[in-house]
Amino acid sequence: xxxxxxxxxxxxxxxxxxxxxxxxxxxxxxxxxxxxxxxxxxxxxxxxxxxxxxxxxxxxxxxxxxxxxxxxxxxxxxxxxxxxxxxxxxxxxxxxxxxxxxxxxxxxxxxxxxxxxxxxxxxxxxxxxxxxxxxxxxxxxxxxxxxxxxxxxx
Numbered sequence: 001x002x003x004x005x006x007x008x009x010x011x012x013x014x015x016x017x018x019x020x021x022x023x024x025x026x027x028x029x030x031x032x033x034x035x036x037x038x039x040x041x042x043x044x045x046x047x048x049x050x051x052x053x054x055x056x057x058x059x060x061x062x063x064x065x066x067x068x069x070x071x072x073x074x075x076x077x078x079x080x081x082x083x084x085x086x087x088x089x090x091x092x093x094x095x096x097x098x099x100x101x102x103x104x105x106x107x108x109x110x111x112x113x114x115x116x117x118x119x120x121x122x123x124x125x126x127x128x129x130x131x132x133x134x135x136x137x138x139x140x141x142x143x144x145x146x147x148x149x150x151x152x153x154x
């Protein structure tokens with residue numbers, strides 16, 4: 001049996017839903033929309049062979065729609081190709097977006113610790129920006145995301 005060596009990439013996603021279409025609606029940022037954007041970018045930039053060689057080993061382990069933080073797992077040998085494909089993403093669900101790599105790690109534990117600290121700090125910043133306009137649903141969603149991140153394992 002062959003042990004696959006993985007890399008974990010922590011990304012922050014910057015969305016601008018109002019830039020092109022002028023609407024006020026938010027994009028539903030979840031694991032599936034991020035994975036679809038990664039697959040589309042792999043196909044456009046690396047072709048069908050690049051997509052087929054990598055797609056079986058890519059997984060979005062975590063996505064927080066409020067703080068816009070995500071963790072992507074990939075094989076060590078495909079890490080730079082996946083990083084490149086994610087960097088070249090220009091939109092998620094027709095919403096302009098770009099990704100910023102925050103951390104690259106070989107273990108889920110180190111990645112989780114970094115993401116938890118960053119996510120908590122980002123939510124505190126979000127609370128200061130929004131002021132008293134936060135609903136109980138947002139607090140519940142973020143709390144559930146934090147709990148999901150705390151128990152994240154292989």
